[in-house]
Amino acid sequence: MKIKMSRHYLYILLSSLFLFLFVLLFAFLVLIPKGKEYRQERLELKKSSVKLQQYQDFHDRVYKKLKDLQSKNRHIITAFENRFDATRFQKENKNYFASLKLSKVVNGADEAGFSVYEVNTTSHIASPANFYNFLDALNKSDWIIGVNFPITFQRDAEMIRSSFRMKVYANKEDINTTKSKSEAK
């Protein structure tokens, strides 16, 4: 049997076959792998987003904890940041003493990562109660101050002459960590 086909139809048939083949190859060799890649990347992005959300939640929790801690310890934090001012200290505590003299402010050895000033103090008090009030006031003062041994009380006419050493604790110059560096995102 002989198939009789004009040249025109033969061209159409060949072109159709070629284009069909192109579509098929393009779909299977390019489009489908790309589609798979797209699905894979979408999945990975989803995973990364979940992980990021977890980080964000953890970050928020840590941030909240830091803020709570900062507000709870505001007095201590600012007290550590303040540099000792002898004149201001005398002015603030003059009510407890008949006379108060800070003889020497020297830098002591660092303690537990904090710088320490040592201040020798001599004073006259009317009664021990004044000294107790002074110790109470120290815990509320603008500095972190510890009264150190030896402490001497000596009778001086109608007054008590007391001498003691105070240690003033402050942040080291290079540590500014309590200033909040990280703000909420």
Next chain:
Amino acid sequence: MKYSYIEPRKKSPFTQEVQLMVAFFSITIIMLFSTYLFLLYKDYNFQKDQRNILTKQVELKKNIADMKKQIAFINKQEALGEKIYTQNSVLKDSIANLFDLVPERITLSKAKLLKNGLILYGITPNKDVYNFMLQAPLRSIFQETYSSFYPAKNGWLRFVSTNYVKDDFAQEETNSNEN
């Protein structure tokens, strides 16, 4: 010379069949390419988002590490602050207890509070008053108690009472020998 009475029909290579085929394949190819372009665009977007996520993650990690450092530092400040406040309060109570310990018949002229002991200077009417009213309570607090007396002008006795906590006393002795 004319062989036909009608005008010849113009022949074009774009016959109806060719037009149909071109239309069909054009639509198909356009759809395929647009899908491919869509995928390329999405791919680019995903990669961009992924990079952003990674940057944010690194930033969050850094912030978390910074904040943890700050938390540790504040805890350290809090611990030291509380320790000092407690020491001051304990010191206040110790001094109050010391002054409460001294009976009315004995007058102190000087009291020296040491880290590991207490030295008292004063005047007592007689040794018995001192022994019963001051030395006895001091002995219950300190392990080492030494007293020395010397007469005062009014017939009373001046005394020096040196009291140490035992372990520290030994250490103090060692230190003073070394010096």
